Amino acid sequence: DDNSQLAVCRVLLAELEAHKDAWPFLTPVNHKVILGYRKVIKRPMDFSTIKRKLNNNLYFNLDTFIADVNLVFDNCEKFNEDDSDIGQAGHNMRKFFHELLHLKK
Numbered sequence: 001d002d003n004s005q006l007a008v009c010r011v012l013l014a015e016l017e018a019h020k021d022a023w024p025f026l027t028p029v030n031h032k033v034i035l036g037y038r039k040v041i042k043r044p045m046d047f048s049t050i051k052r053k054l055n056n057n058l059y060f061n062l063d064t065f066i067a068d069v070n071l072v073f074d075n076c077e078k079f080n081e082d083d084s085d086i087g088q089a090g091h092n093m094r095k096f097f098h099e100l101l102h103l104k105k
């Protein structure tokens with residue numbers, strides 16, 4: 001039911017935030033510091049924004065939560081080279097999240 005799906009989302013987010021490679025994704029990208037970001041990335045997303053949306057009951061179900069987590073990693077791939085530190089962190093975190101989802105199914 002909705003409450004148990006919401007509890008699963010909170011646990012999944014806590015596990016993402018605890019990962020050593022989560023640092024690029026913990027807060028919104030500062031587009032005043034990261035030149036070009038605002039123009040290139042149409043729908044910015046990060047773990048703190050996901051947490052706020054969870055707390056404000058803005059996710060309809062597990063799938064809408066998963067869509068925002070994947071948006072974090074899709075934005076990362078669009079803006080960062082695969083061989084950059086942040087690009088590699090994004091690939092590692094996407095693989096970790098995918099494995100978490102398969103454990104919980």
Ligand SMILES: Cc1ncccc1N[C@H]1CCCS(=O)(=O)C1
Nearest residue numbers: 024025028029034076079080086
């Ligand atoms: C996810 C991402 N994509 C592109 C550029 C930057 C980032 N993340 C930044 C988040 C704040 C700290 S940082 O500035 O070192 C890295």
